[in-house]
Amino acid sequence: MFFKVVIYTVLILALLVSMGQLNYATSLYKTADNAVEFIFPRWDWGHPWFYIFADEHGFSTKAPDDLEFRYFTEKYNEALKVMEEECKAGPDSENCITAESAAEDLKDKVQEASEKLEDIMQEKGDEVKLSRKYERPKFEF
Structure with a gap:
């Protein structure tokens, strides 16, 4: 048992x-x-x-204040990569237009998160908790 x-x-x-x-x-x-x-x-x-x-x-266990900004920035960067791939065939394709629309929506969300973070930084001053920058290791051959 x-x-x-x-x-x-x-x-x-x-x-x-x-x-x-x-x-x-x-x-x-x-x-x-x-x-x-x-x-x-x-x-x-x-x-x-x-x-x-x-x-x-x-x-x-306290989340950093810039976590939402990091999240939307990463999603926006991924959407830009998808848009670049989809628009290779042509800018008038349905997939390209959809990818552009998704990237624009995420760009707006990044802007909103940035403004929200600036407001938090003004309110808290030196007590703002920012996260570390994590990058995946890049191996070169």
Whole structure:
């Protein structure tokens, strides 16, 4: 009975982790560069239900103030890539027009999130919590 509970607990935790967004930064030389960020759920991580950040200073469950801006910026960049691919065939194709419309909508949302972040920065002053910049490692051959 005990092993069933342990196995089911591990399976449920693995399922939850797979449904979350995991960002990390690592360095062999500087401990200050090591950090892990987990955001749940993956499909709308701009408005997290659960947030954990761990670095050399400890754990934090308070989401940064610029998370919504990061979310919409990433989605906008992805939409620009899709638009570029779809518009190769021609700017008058239905897929190109749809991609352009989606990119314009996301551009508006990025602007709204930017204005919201500026308002938060004016209200809080030095107490604004900004997130770290996470970039995927680029391997060159």
